[in-house]
Amino acid sequence: xxxxxxxxxxxxxxxxxxxxxxxxxxxxxxxxxxxxxxxxxxxxxxxxxxxxxxxxxxxxxxxxxxxxxxxxxxxxxxxxxxxxxxxxxxxxxxxxxxxxxxxxxxxxxxxxxxxxxxxxx
Amino acid sequence: xxxxxxxxxxxxxxxxxxxxxxxxxxxxxxxxxxxxxxxxxxxxxxxxxxxxxxxxxxxxxxxxxxxxxxxxxxxxxxxxxxxxxxxxxxxxxxxxxxxxxxxxxxx
Numbered sequence: 213x214x215x216x217x218x219x220x221x222x223x224x225x226x227x228x229x230x231x232x233x234x235x236x237x238x239x240x241x242x243x244x245x246x247x248x249x250x251x252x253x254x255x256x257x258x259x260x261x262x263x264x265x266x267x268x269x270x271x272x273x274x275x276x277x278x279x280x281x282x283x284x285x286x287x288x289x290x291x292x293x294x295x296x297x298x299x300x301x302x303x304x305x306x307x308x309x310x311x312x313x314x315x316x317x318x319x320x321x322x323x324x325x326x327x328x329x330x331x332x333x
Numbered sequence: 334x335x336x337x338x339x340x341x342x343x344x345x346x347x348x349x350x351x352x353x354x355x356x357x358x359x360x361x362x363x364x365x366x367x368x369x370x371x372x373x374x375x376x377x378x379x380x381x382x383x384x385x386x387x388x389x390x391x392x393x394x395x396x397x398x399x400x401x402x403x404x405x406x407x408x409x410x411x412x413x414x415x416x417x418x419x420x421x422x423x424x425x426x427x428x429x430x431x432x433x434x435x436x437x438x439x440x
Contacts, residue, residue, distance in 0.1 A: 247429070249377075257369075257377065257420055259429035273427045309376055318424055319367045319382040326376055 214238040214322045216310045221327030228300050228331070234293040234310030234324055242266040242288040245313035247320060248295050250306035250329075260284075260308070261295065277303075300331045335359050335423050339432030347440045352408040354435045356421035359402070365425035366404045368397055371434075372417045380419075381406065413439055 220232040232248070245268075248260040261284040264271045272284050283296040293310055310324040336359040346352050356366065364384040369377040379388050381397040384404060394409040408415055416439055421432040 256434045257422070257431040259431070262427070262429075275428050314382070318365065319379055320369075320377075320422075321379050321382075321388070323376040323378065 214312065216312060216322055216324035218308065218310050218324035218327040221308065221329045223330045223332065224300055225333050226301055226331055229296070229298045230300065230329060232295040232297065232308055232310075232327055232329070236291045236293065236310075236312070239312070241286065241291050241293075243315065245317055246284075246286060246293045247311045247313060248284060248293075249309045249311055249320070249323075250304075251309070251326075252303075252306045255306075258306075262313075263293070297329070300329075302331050305329060305331045334428055335362060335426055335430050337421055337423055337430050337432040339421055339435055341435060342433060343436040343438065345438040345440050346411050348411055348413060350411045352411050352415075352437065354406045354419055354421075354437075356399075356404045356406070356432050357402055358404075358423055358425075361401045362423045362425035364400060365423055366397075366399065367422045367424060368406045369420045369422065370415075370417045371420065377420065383424075408437075411437075411439070415439075 215237045217235045245264050247262045262273045263284045281299045285294045307326040309326045311320040312322040314321040338357045368381040370380050371377040385397045396407050418434045418436045420434050
């Protein structure tokens with residue numbers, strides 16, 4: 213059974229840093245692209261970042277709103293995905309979801325339960 | 334970036350009603366359109382991929398159609414458990430973008 217378990221969220225001051233983790237199980241992580249998607253309280257979904265799979269050299273892409281501040285990474289040997297978030301601003305407050313891209317890269321077929329990041333002084 | 338415009342933003346319908354949600358892209362997206370269902374307090378769940386491919390386990394009352402810039406999610410007979418917010422998402426280009434969501438309520 214595919215499972216994604218998000219962790220690492222919490223309360224952080226503006227300008228601070230946080231590292232989110234996603235523990236993957238039930239599938240071979242190295243075969244899949246992985247994405248982070250976030251949702252501000254009461255708002256819609258916003259794509260944050262993507263890491264491609266091993267076959268595509270783990271290339272990364274970012275939303276303009278986080279470029280230069282966030283870094284997506286993965287450790288396939290530990291079945292884990294990460295999101296390092298630096299220089300956090302209040303607008304980064306959101307539930308962050310780890311997602312798996314389907315094998316055909318057409319969709320986000322599995323989602324973690326989310327981890328809440330609150331940026332506040 | 335491709336803008337996704339969803340309508341309506343909310344709707345209220347009775348059990349058994351047919352419900353239709355539309356999603357319009359700011360340019361053609363080659364049928365690379367997915368639909369997600371998010372129940373209150375839960376993570377989104379993939380319902381339909383690539384315009385019309387129903388995911389395993391999703392009831393057949395859900396269907397998707399469309400082409401070019403215009404896409405539709407239909408629920409043929411609304412059930413109480415369909416209470417949720419539905420999002421469209423284009424997968425044609427990075428950055429991935431989502432519609433603003435349609436909140437479905439049961440009368």
